[in-house]
Amino acid sequence: MSQRILTVSDLTVSFDTDDGVVQAVRGINGYLDRGECLGIVGESGSGKSQTFLAAMGLTSSNGHTNGKIEFKGQDLLSLKKSELNKIRGDKMSMIFQDPLTSLTSHLPIGKQMQEVLRTHRNIGGREAMAICLDWLERVQMPEAKRRLKQYPHELSGGMRQRIMIAMAMLCEPDLLIADEPTTALDVTIQAEILDIMDNLRREQGTAIALITHDMGVVARMCDRIQVMRHGEYVEEGSVEDIFYNPQHEYTNMLLDSVPHIDVTGAKPSKVSKVAIYEDGGRDFLRAEDLRVEFKVARGMFAKPAILRAVDGVSFDLQAGETLGIVGESGSGKSTLARAVLQLIPPTSGTVSWLGSPLNNIQKDELKAKRRDLQIVFQDPLASLDPSKPIGASIMEPLTVFESQLSKAEMRERVNEVMLRVGLNASFINRYPHELSGGQNQRVGIARAIITKPKLVICDEAVSALDVSIQSQIIDLLMDLQKEFGLSFIFISHDLSVVWEISHRILVLYLGTVVELTDTSSLFSNPQHPYTQQLISSVPLPDPKIERKRQRIKLVGEMSSPMDPAARLRFLPSKMHLMKDGYIPKLEERFPGHFVAEHDDISELLIS
Template sequence: MTETVLEISNLAVTFDTPDGDVEAVKGVSFQIKQGECLGIVGESGSGKSQTFLAAFGLTSANARVSGSVKFQGREVLGLPRRELDQVRGRHVAFVFQDPLTALTPHLTIETQMGEVLEHHFKVTGEAARERCIEWLERVRIPEAARRLTQYPHELSGGMRQRVMIGMAMMAEPALLIADEPTTALDATVQAQVLDLIEDLQKDTNAAVALITHDMGVIARMAQRVAVMRRGEVVETGTVQEIFSAPKADYTKMLLKAVPRIDGERYVPLDPPEAGAPILKVEDVRVTFPVKVKSSSLFGANKPLRAVDGVSFKLNAGETLGIVGESGCGKSTLARAVVQLLPRNAGDVTFLGRNLLPSEREAIRQSRKDLQIVFQDPLASLDPRMTLGSSIAEPLLAFEPTLTRDEREERVKAMMTQVGLDPDLINRYPHELSGGQNQRVGVARAMILRPKLVVCDEAVSALDVSIQAQILKLLADLQREYKTSFLFISHDLAVVREISHNVLVLYLGRAVEYGPAEVILRDPRHPYTKALLAAAPTPDPDVARNKPRVRLVGDLPSPLDTRAPLRFLKSRIIDDPDAVQYRPQWIEVGPGHYVAEHDPASVAA
């Protein structure tokens, strides 16, 4: 019989707070067997992470924990720290959501990995170094020996996450607890990390607890699923049972809210208005000088081409989805369009007027019709201002003749429209949830009824149910005001829900453009195919059997002029500073354009 690695029975976690006791976990019970992946799914605040932190003595000092936690048949709840330290890191390993904060910033990768070997195996020196290199290679980090000497901030997000997995797995633990290991990663990097966890699990026969709110990741990885809500397990079952015949209403709601690349949209879209476009972007370029090492005393500057000649048009009432991995220029392009960043070349024509960087007053006046909603609502709202003041601020700038009562009336009407209780008008951002704060950001952007709104990863940090509400809200506001949206995201399923057309960027250049349904059903460029193949699918059978198209390695350096020609290597001049060939656009269907590429430019 398969050994039960972890058995949690009636676990409860209560926190003492100034406002009284808060029950974070309420009588949770489940077990994980050897070689099995249990997916623990639920929205933020459901108690997923606290369950496992409490099980292995990692809660804060104000927590009271009761129940039973048996690891390999041994009760570990309440063990002294000295004994727990022999279990944690050696037999039980954690991979946390944000590797940049989980890794020590002032220690090299070698020092941090070496600590594991020294503490649990008494291995040091050259033997430890060789073991570290071996594990960095196993987690597919190129130039492993060189990476050992680097610090966490010198690695990409995907590399940092792989270092965390390497550190966790190098002791070959019996249980790996992966807490949202892919939430902050691009789709292609996420797919690589999930492949890695899957392969290491097969190699070591470890049990895996996969904590996530992403049903697509659960469908791909888990054999069994536990659904949590408000500190309780509301449903457990095999992954097929949960996805095909969910019993709990909460599970049904979660599955219904998940955006899908295939299937029906849950957000109905009206067609954009015909006629002249309200926005024309022609050959826009944004370059940043980056200091690089050189023989010169003061170093040398090299241009980083963040946006390298991008063009598109946008009609009234149209949403253009801009997709691509981190560092491809999505946000830089959007900020250049709304004049928050100076462009080095190209034209931006808005409502028939070319917005020149020198015409500051004209740009200031255009702000009334150009608004932006940022990714992190808590960071983009002033913590010292009430919600009412934040939403009313654009009115103070552009409609100064309004009286205080008129402004308050407009703000309350807007709050109602975006699904916020007007009674919250005097609350502060820290008193609201993430979804409520994002609605405040939307209300602030829409209160002037602008012609164009940029949504920069506006729903990526939200739970799926809140995400679905915000997407529907944007579609409703677009229908009422005929507002155009530039919708930036690395999630193709979300882009499909809200977008009429899609623009795919790779290292500052557009590689494919066309109707959303066409591009996501029949992608032509290798990069678009790789993004689609990497996107999680909330269907276990489809997720495990769909063809894998994988890009080899990480995103190359944008400082190298050869990098944007990754898919047209036959035209590369082998010089990182040379002026390279620019791929031509090819029309492959009505309104569907793709950049030139070599036929065999993706590793399958």
């Protein structure tokens, strides 16, 4: 018989704001049983996170909760803070949506993880550190032991998310609330994390509340689904009922918004409608043999190690084209983007824009070019000024590049772009902390496109968005591309989105290119084992197909960018050249289809 873990009865959550009282959750009811995985889906701002933040006692100071939330018979809303602290983090834990703001910036990762064990298990010292290390390895953290001594700002978004997952699982809770737990993760790590969560619930009986906009993840993990809109549940049922026989028009809209990868060789319909400007297009943007190296300290007296984050990358981009860049966390995607825009000075190599170099030019000259070279960053909260209303943040590029406009004209432009990215104009005076993660990401997109640039680099620009808004943003980006001839470099770990928006795709592995070709060829005929592994890990929004799929996995631990042998993982026959920094050469296997040389390593692959 099932054991009831969580019961929600007539829950309401409201907030006092400058614009009046906002009803975030409106009298909802629900339950969660032992060993069950419940998926909660809905658009950004629908109240998904607020429901479970209320259960954790984490509603903000201007919030009010009413109703009842029972955890194993205890009403959480009536408990004192001291009593609640004994439960949360131990028997009930939460993986938060934004890892950077959830981790303490001035404490090393190891100390933050140890604090959980010391508080709830009275375990400290070497024993606690051993448990922390074990969990970091279980969530596939590269160089896990070294990460324990690092600070959050030293890690990538995907690494920070893995740390949050490991911290939430340290005490093997009875209830795990997972708020977008794999948003910042690439598909291979996502597959591993979902396996860990699934094993936890099957072996330990852990109940999982999975808040996500990724319908592929829902199809794979969940037993039941609750669809939420405007603070209310509009539909509830088994995963099969919701996917194959949805009753509510809102549920149908969500499912219709999900991108479906076609591996038969067909071109994405949206991309095929966008014109690429062939005349002189190869001079639009070109990177040649681009390298970015960092010195990594190894101790007070040890010589610093060299991290080759980008190692000999070359590509070109035409006017009106979208180049997708994919690869695991730590593969150099974001570093490459910043090097192209000269936000990070390349160690060597060249970047040319419209036939003239971008690197090694004067600061004023580079600043003038930035009007046409914009970027949408991965973490919206880290890139928005918390002391400024979002309207001021969106307006900022206009004050720099179009200062001749009056304040009224600038405000009108801000209102226009907010509406285009799906932000209500009434939000203009709100601050970043008053918006959801998806809404803040839309602020970042609005700020990037307000000057109508020629090139926009999107670094995980839609990763925090639910599927309906994600679909709207992709449509918006492609409309802007058709209207203004925009070019995009689109970085994402979500291959479904990359498939939908990209003309060509470049696959990065530890800072090197392993495959580059047009989108349909890459998905229908991937040549490199690493590409094959990525594509096989993409969760498909179909429960029957997803739960029967065979995934390609590599035997052994995840490669580390600090390991000089890692770049030759797929080319062991050249391992003797490791010390010379040998990089597998790109070969044109088919017209326009470039693949890095590799050996037959089928014995290293498992399904």
